[in-house]
Amino acid sequence: xxxxxxxxxxxxxxxxxxxxxxxxxxxxxxxxxxxxxxxxxxxxxxxxxxxxxxxxxxxxxxxxxxxxxxxxxxxxxxxxxxxxxxxxxxxxxxxxxxxxxxxxxxxxxxxxxxxxxxxxxxxxxxxxxxxxxxxxxxxxxxxxxxxxxxxxxxxxxxxxxxxxxxxxxxxxxxxxxxxxxxxxxxxxxxxxxxxxxxxxxxxxxxxxxxxxxxxxxxxxxxxxxxxxxxxxxxxxxxxxxxxxxxxxxxxxxxxxxxxxxxxxxxxxxxxxxxxxxxxxxxxxxxxxxxxxxxxxxxxxxxxxxxxxxxxxxxxxxxxxxxxxxxxxxxxxxxxxxxxxxxxxxxxxxxxxxxxxxxxxxxxxxxxxxxxxxxxxxxxxxxxxxxxxxxxxxxxxxxxxxxxxxxxxxxxxxxxxxxxxxxxxxxxxxxxxxxxxxxxxxxxxxxxxxxxxxxxxxxxxxxxxxxxxxxxxxxxxxxxxxxxxxxxxxxxxxxxxxxxxxx
Amino acid sequence: xxxxxxxxxxxxxxxxxxxxxxxxxxxxxxxxxxxxxxxxxxxxxxxxxxxxxxxxxxxxxxxxxxxxxxxxxxxxxxxxxxxxxxxxxxxxxxxxxxxxxxxxxxxxxxxxxxxxxxxxxxxxxxxxxxxxxxxxxxxxxxxxxxxxxxxxxxxxxxxxxxxxxxxxxxxxxxxxxxxxxxxxxxxxxxxxxxxxxxxxxxxxxxxxxxxxx
Numbered sequence: 001x002x003x004x005x006x007x008x009x010x011x012x013x014x015x016x017x018x019x020x021x022x023x024x025x026x027x028x029x030x031x032x033x034x035x036x037x038x039x040x041x042x043x044x045x046x047x048x049x050x051x052x053x054x055x056x057x058x059x060x061x062x063x064x065x066x067x068x069x070x071x072x073x074x075x076x077x078x079x080x081x082x083x084x085x086x087x088x089x090x091x092x093x094x095x096x097x098x099x100x101x102x103x104x105x106x107x108x109x110x111x112x113x114x115x116x117x118x119x120x121x122x123x124x125x126x127x128x129x130x131x132x133x134x135x136x137x138x139x140x141x142x143x144x145x146x147x148x149x150x151x152x153x154x155x156x157x158x159x160x161x162x163x164x165x166x167x168x169x170x171x172x173x174x175x176x177x178x179x180x181x182x183x184x185x186x187x188x189x190x191x192x193x194x195x196x197x198x199x200x201x202x203x204x205x206x207x208x209x210x211x212x213x214x215x216x217x218x219x220x221x222x223x224x225x226x227x228x229x230x231x232x233x234x235x236x237x238x239x240x241x242x243x244x245x246x247x248x249x250x251x252x253x254x255x256x257x258x259x260x261x262x263x264x265x266x267x268x269x270x271x272x273x274x275x276x277x278x279x280x281x282x283x284x285x286x287x288x289x290x291x292x293x294x295x296x297x298x299x300x301x302x303x304x305x306x307x308x309x310x311x312x313x314x315x316x317x318x319x320x321x322x323x324x325x326x327x328x329x330x331x332x333x334x335x336x337x338x339x340x341x342x343x344x345x346x347x348x349x350x351x352x353x354x355x356x357x358x359x360x361x362x363x364x365x366x367x368x369x370x371x372x373x374x375x376x377x378x379x380x381x382x383x384x385x386x387x388x389x390x391x392x393x394x395x396x397x398x399x400x401x402x403x404x405x406x407x408x409x410x411x412x413x414x415x416x417x418x419x420x421x422x423x424x425x426x427x428x429x430x431x432x433x434x435x436x437x438x439x440x441x442x443x444x445x446x447x448x449x450x451x452x453x454x455x456x457x458x459x460x461x462x463x464x465x466x467x468x469x470x471x472x473x474x475x476x477x478x479x480x481x482x483x484x485x486x487x488x489x490x491x492x493x494x495x496x497x498x499x500x501x502x
Numbered sequence: 503x504x505x506x507x508x509x510x511x512x513x514x515x516x517x518x519x520x521x522x523x524x525x526x527x528x529x530x531x532x533x534x535x536x537x538x539x540x541x542x543x544x545x546x547x548x549x550x551x552x553x554x555x556x557x558x559x560x561x562x563x564x565x566x567x568x569x570x571x572x573x574x575x576x577x578x579x580x581x582x583x584x585x586x587x588x589x590x591x592x593x594x595x596x597x598x599x600x601x602x603x604x605x606x607x608x609x610x611x612x613x614x615x616x617x618x619x620x621x622x623x624x625x626x627x628x629x630x631x632x633x634x635x636x637x638x639x640x641x642x643x644x645x646x647x648x649x650x651x652x653x654x655x656x657x658x659x660x661x662x663x664x665x666x667x668x669x670x671x672x673x674x675x676x677x678x679x680x681x682x683x684x685x686x687x688x689x690x691x692x693x694x695x696x697x698x699x700x701x702x703x704x705x706x707x708x709x710x711x712x713x714x715x
Contacts, residue, residue: 264595265518268518268540269518269519271536272519272537272538272539272540273539273540275537275538276537306568307540307566307568307571308542311542343569344570344573345570345573345574349574378544378574378577379544380543382574383542387542391539391543440546440548447545495609
């Protein structure tokens with residue numbers, strides 16, 4: 001059967017209690033970017049990543065790295081002004097703190113709407129425009145949906161009260177308010193000020209008060225500060241500053257690196273990233289996406305272009321200008337998710353197995369069920385991890401996950417993954433149905449996650465409760481890596497034998 | 503006479519953007535959308551059909567096409583009874599990619615898997631870059647059948663799925679026969695666990711246990 005009924009998750013099924021005070025931040029190990037002539041892709045690594053695993057490093061990021069040089073980063077103005085200017089059609093006085101990012105707010109999601117309300121007293125016209133624009137992606141999505149509600153996953157239909165046919169449509173269509181956290185404007189204002197203060201002197205904060213940063217990231221970065229904060233958290237801002245011309249160099253490909261194959265692949269995908277989003281409905285938007293992806297392919301020829309980078313770059317472009325998105329993509333692909341986009345996707349497969357290994361502790365019956373049905377983690381977690389949930393969660397929730405991810409690293413992917421798996425199996429009846437009906441039912445369950453568990457507040461709170469220590473993570477990783485290479489060897493032998501026979 | 507019920511797995515393989523997802527969605531939902539998302543995570547969809555008095559449940563697996571994901575292939579095609587190797591008739595590279603898949607499937611699955619080579623986007627005939635003759639000859643040379651489809655115009659899609667279903671039934675029945683012969687001669691090594699055949703009369707009782715493949 002293709003239709004799967006989504007049942008609301010009973011609140012009683014949520015066993016974990018919420019208490020933010022119990023969040024313990026891990027110790028922070030400082031890492032230094034060597035900002036010298038070496039190409040950025042080779043520079044940053046956690047010291048721990050050097051141990052034992054030269055082939056596939058574990059990217060446990062505790063914090064982004066920061067160079068010593070003092071700078072007025074927070075005051076830096078993006079050199080790529082053309083886009084901003086073209087998008088900004090009035091010159092209202094916007095308070096200083098927001099000028100840079102507010103321009104991109106129109107492409108921002110949920111919280112931006114609220115943040116923008118701060119200014120509604122003084123600039124009603126602007127807010128109105130922003131709200132209109134803000135709504136438009138939803139409207140167009142609805143329209144597309146009625147006509148042809150298709151993507152890969154429309155196969156997993158949901159029979160709910162509405163006429164929406166699949167979870168993904170549901171998530172991306174429904175009034176975002178349903179998933180977003182209701183934060184009083186005053187609180188948001190306060191948070192903005194705190195972030196402004198932090199970004200003024202971010203180096204020092206990272207060195208001395210990382211816990212505070214972490215807790216603020218978990219609370220959610222105000223939409224108006226988001227792009228800037230991401231640039232700082234990842235260290236992309238330093239890379240950009242260090243090589244001001246690099247983006248254009250990559251874009252123009254002066255060394256005539258052969259990336260033709262990747263360019264073909266990129267072109268095939270341009271109309272397939274958030275096709276109903278305002279930016280990517282237009283040719284200019286798709287051109288921006290092309291530029292960023294192409295420049296990255298030139299920058300890192302070994303990785304080139306992987307389809308999973310598309311949604312990431314697209315989401316970045318919804319928040320920041322091309323050049324910033326480029327540097328962010330470099331940080332994500334070369335550091336946070338190092339090795340993820342290489343041919344073979346070994347790292348993803350290994351991480352999938354370690355996610356599954358960690359799941360054993362969280363829900364043993366479900367773990368055993370999945371083992372008995374021989375469900376490979378690749379069947380459910382590829383998109384989760386490779387796109388940092390950009391294709392899985394409601395938009396407001398994605399942004400909150402990204403806030404935490406840039407601060408705490410790959411651990412966040414694990415925590416959210418475990419949380420999603422736990423909530424999928426939280427319904428006893430559904431679990432029993434999986435036991436009776438087999439692998440396909442289980443995979444459907446993991447695909448059509450209970451909607452109530454995807455609200456930003458719920459997801460952030462509950463996933464933060466899941467404790468994974470670094471040693472646990474490392475152990476799980478080492479274990480699955482050993483399993484993986486063993487499996488690979490066996491397969492290799494088998495194929496070799498078969499070839500001989502043939 | 504009450505029919506049998508079969509369960510088969512079909513996997514769609516091929517270069518990115520050749521229309522694997524579109525073929526599947528056209529067949530199952532009779533819909534076409536130019537702007538669906540690129541497939542990053544493989545996914546499946548189930549469909550039940552009747553062929554004569556038999557009922558067939560198809561589990562159709564759609565995969566990510568980009569070459570980077572090639573290594574994940576075995577996870578998806580493991581235990582497949584049929585495979586569609588899809589190429590875009592306007593893109594010669596996508597046809598070349600088919601050859602890799604054919605070799606790999608033959609090595610891994612042997613003759614257990616029915617191969618269909620599918621030239622999609624036949625609505626773009628004027629931009630054709632893969633000569634139909636070459637494609638057909640190649641298909642013949644590897645013991646596969648060639649099909650032309652257009653998911654956009656809904657041409658040849660139903661026929662494609664129907665045909666492979668019939669062939670999978672034939673294959674299954676003939677290997678069953680072979681097996682029973684082998685069994686009689688005391689040589690039952692050829693057992694396959696991917697297909698369950700259940701008589702309709704029995705299926706009502708065993709309904710709940712027959713989901714997995």
